[in-house]
Amino acid sequence: MRTWQIVLSMVAVSGSIAAEPIPMEYFVKPPAYASPLISPDGTYLAISVDRGDSDVLAVLRVDDLSIVHVNELPDGKSIAGHRWISDKRLMFTALRKVGQFASPAPTGEWFAVDADGSNARPVIHYGTRAAAEATKRVGNRRFSFLDPLDGDDRSVLMAAALPRSMEGAITELVRVDSMTGKWRVLDKAPQENCTLALDEKLEARFAQCFKDENEAGEYDGISELLWRNGEDRWVKVPVSAPYAEYRVAAVAGDGTVYVEADDRKKPAHLGTLDPATGAFTKLVADEISDIATVIRSVDGKTPIAAVTAAGAPEVTMMNEDHPDAQLYLALSKSFPNQFVQFSNATADGQKLIFGVYSDRNPGELYLYDRKEGKARFLMANREALDPDRMATMLPLSFTSRDGLKIHAYLTVPNGKEPKNLPLIVNPHGGPMGPRDNWGFNWETQLLASRGFAVLQINFRGSGGFGKAFMDMAYGQWHTGIMHDIIDGTRYVIERGIANPNRICIYGGSFGGYSAMMAPAVDPELFRCAYGYVGMYDAQIQFKRSDTGNSNDGERYLDRAFGKTREEQIAMSPITYADQLKLPIALAAGARDPRCPPEHTEAMAKALTKAGNPPEHVIIESGEQHGFYKPENRVKLYTAMLAFFDKHIGPNVKDKVEVGPAVTQPSGP
16 A cells, blocks of 8 residues: 655745735635536536525536536525436435534435426425325435436435434435435335445445443444344444444445444544454554545545545555556646545546645646546636645644644745744634644635734544544533643744734634633733634523534533533633733624524623723624625624734734743633
């Protein structure tokens, strides 16, 4: 096997700074495309197009990229998850966006349409009567796409599952007619709360079955893998030590089963599985990073490489004799220091859609023709942004005060050396599960284009570093995580990268929480703080948020915040409003269900009462958990950048040296 890493050096940040700044609108407007898929015969290209608070599905002719048809759903719903099911027919599902920092909410609906817009049909109606051949039951099934059934121009295989919280939540394998919406049950999972995985014959061969409670009775996710053996019986796959669970990653065309093997502590490993014995053969393992993604052959069946990503992506090849693996290696060499992504190919495999991106390149789309041996450029994702003028994202790592190795990214303004820079510390959301990644980030690029370095820290709780690392976030929002953020900031100060007198903190969602809590933990470190759609009061989150409105969400909050009122008060930033003496600004969406605007209003009121009113408060009408509309983003970032420029910009004189860290905010 061959492994290589995208390597960046400090030399990459050198360059010339343009006289005029890049207009803000170029950064905040949506990208040109997402999820590009070529039709099986190579005639059409289907792409998702972001229109702010909703997405549409555009079908283009591959030859000249002319628009054939644009599909749009009513009532502000977005089109997502599109798949070609024949040379001219697609299926897609619907969702509603609830903000930049929150996962979209699926509506459960599925639709089908021909490339030219004809024969449009609603196929699945969530929560309404569904036509069925083998059953007359109705209910709240959620359908997910499994396979387009080559050779059948109208039917597909899907999984139909009831929500896990419902009694008798058995997942069924169904064949769905995209013209009539009728569906027929072919098979079903062996027990409740399972997903199904198909084998090379498109038969239900594996069931990944879940529980949401660990041995300590805490809200948690645990799974076991079941296999339908040669006797047509479902049996549990034995797990070989030191692993605790297997998760199916792929079943190749030759029947080889690829799984992620997880000990529920360290990062998972990728390898092959003998389901009869539970024997696991390790292929890719990283002691720091989980498997970030698996790169498959162009038919989507055979894994050819795995990617780990503690810092910059590291690619380990598998099945190197596969022709698609050879093609991937060749394309990667043609785009040095960039990451190549296979999208899909025509049915005969002769024409392939692939993309490339990097920390400076927002993304480009290409069509590769095997017969010609050439790649044709199709489109750029953000044509107005010149990669040569973008900032470089440098991976780094440091050791926290309790000995934990933490990984981070430093974005350095174009043309600047990483020395004595004004710095914006930008914690990500979550905190359990999400993480920062190497690659193009329009928000950090916007901040860097105005002269600010940006530090993004994958603190404890971040996903991608093993379950034990992620679980460290529970009960440590205001202690361990804040220490990681503070220690990372001091790390870049000690190395002369950041000017200690010109550091602000800004984040959205949990990042907004951190923007208020970190200065309470270390009052001398930051010169200003900007909280965006943040969570500031545990009681408001329990009573007002969509998380607190479900049993599972309430159990999650109990584990994350602590079950007692005293624990919840101690971890709430609003408790420490009288200790926040630095300049503060706040912003929220008026319709945010995840971190309701009551958080921002309460925080502003508490700061005002403490004698430190926010310099500005934006409560944006119509926006939710992160702003979507470009005009609202321009308003937000105009105010934000003016705030940063006022406090750490080039005309601000340096102040006193940063004092020693405070390890805990004083409070109840």
